[in-house]
Amino acid sequence: MDCIFCKIINGDIPSRKAYEDENCYAFHDINPQSPVHILVIPKEHIASADGICAENSACVAKIFEAIPKIARDAGLTNGYRIISNCGDDACQSVKHLHFHIMGGRKLPENMG
Ligand code: 5GP
Numbered sequence: 447m448d449c450i451f452c453k454i455i456n457g458d459i460p461s462r463k464a465y466e467d468e469n470c471y472a473f474h475d476i477n478p479q480s481p482v483h484i485l486v487i488p489k490e491h492i493a494s495a496d497g498i499c500a501e502n503s504a505c506v507a508k509i510f511e512a513i514p515k516i517a518r519d520a521g522l523t524n525g526y527r528i529i530s531n532c533g534d535d536a537c538q539s540v541k542h543l544h545f546h547i548m549g550g551r552k553l554p555e556n557m558g
């Protein structure tokens with residue numbers, strides 16, 4: 447499949463790994479929008495949050511179990527934001543479900 451995040455999971459595209467387990471892979475965003483900007487992705491290809499269903503939602507639960515550890519390891523002791531852009535109106539640019547973990551400074555209140 448021609449998906450850059452599947453290629454990152456496979457190692458075909460290099461990335462700066464932050465965390466990995468059997469279910470998910472986390473890596474630093476190539477174009478960080480905050481001092482810490484990590485992307486967490488399921489190893490299973492799901493196009494977006496709109497593709498989450500009863501058959502695949504367990505991987506999302508496991509991602510959210512991993513996020514506190516990923517955030518702690520990244521030094522995010524004062525909070526962080528989790529974002530998942532879904533579809534065109536949200537400007538999702540990579541069509542493989544991902545959760546942005548952002549922090550390391552006070553983030554703007556306005557979410558758009
Ligand atoms: P989206 O706009 O879909 O919510 O977020 C996609 C994110 O993936 C963007 O923040 C972008 O900087 C990041 N990104 C795109 N291609 C690559 C890549 O090849 N490597 C890494 N590390 N991040 C990428």
Ligand code: ZN
Pocket residue numbers: 449450451452453491492541542
């Ligand atoms: Zn993919």
